[in-house]
Amino acid sequence: EIVLTQSPGTLSLSPGESATLSCRASQSVSSSYLAWYQQKPGQAPRLLIYGASSRATGIPDRFSGSGSGTDFTLTISRLEPEDFAVYCCQQYGISPFTFGPGTKVDIK
């Protein structure tokens, strides 16, 4: 199965700053079948990005995804207070679909 590694484990930033999160796959993810999710305690996880770079419905344009092959990036420009959360990636190119361990973005 494809193993996803995310870095950094924790990112401490201030509101208004930009965040760059990395997701690396143990083998190439076909057709950029990679998604990003936001997780907050007690809330349903939220789909942010699919197909590596397509924003899901209702997701603000400060969230952007890029990458291909084995290296993918989620960028959050101008962090808003509600953006402090855990972000995880998921590949759906090869079954079983797998998730990364997550990157926590917390307030500096």
Add this chain to the structure above:
Amino acid sequence: QLQLQESGPGLVKPSETLSLTCTVSGGSITSSPYYWGWIRQPPGKGLEWIGIIYYSGSTYYNPSLKSRVTISLDTSKNQFSLKLSSVTAADTALYYCARYGGGYFDLWGRGTLVTVSS
């Protein structure tokens, strides 16, 4: 607005069967082209895909859990269910149900914590 809600016992004894139900409101589980799935997250760990089901009854399971998992649906109640047999402490996790389409999960429930302990 489509919503999903997990329900079921929060405590299961080792070797017994974990049973959870996901109730879908605001839409039908027979809506093509969507599947419906289960994902779990052990404490302090990442998410793990368990399996998905289509309204026709077709299922796909994570090979690591396949021998113990059954996902079924009840279209009359607009629900789908998870059964995981022979549970151990390693099955303690936050269990989510979600809508699946195109490979990713676009709508999720809030999750329900299941603890395996005697």
